[in-house]
Amino acid sequence: MRFEISDAELVKIATDELRHFSETRFLNFPRKIVLNFFENDQPIGFVSFDVRWINRNAYITYYLIPEKRGKGLGKAMVLEAIKFAFDTLNMNRITAEVYEYNDASIALLRSVGFELEGVMKKAKYHAGRYHDIHIYGLLRENFGRE
Secondary structure, X not given: OOOOOOOOOOOOOXXXXXXXXXXXXXXXXXXXXXXXXXXXXXXXXXEEEEEEOOOOEEEEEEEEOHHHOOOOHHHHHHXXXXXXXXXXXXXXXXXEEEEOOOHHHHHHHHHOXXXXXXEEEEEEEEOOEEEXXXXXXXXXXXOOOO
């Protein structure tokens, strides 16, 4: 047996087997939604969602430029984005994957209501060693708007 590297599958998934796969395998809806944040007309960060429309779940990624950190802006951005995801995108849950060594991100997620749901052991390779990835989740019903 051999293999070739490609950007597309040559074998199609049978319709009755689609229930075993992520919806991203068969839907053409836009999955990535980005909210860019500005201060004084200058971009300072973003929050993006990788959306799974059928399951009403969005994977969150966020970034704030270094010179704006430590002022509560990151938390404000994430809170605004969460409200948007629940109220406008009609998500039921938001999922975050965070590397075990990212203490600031873990603290931010916990501060807005995310709960640790699981750990993927040694799933991230960085700087010559493997690290755990923590999986956090926030359900719409558990989100207390501030």
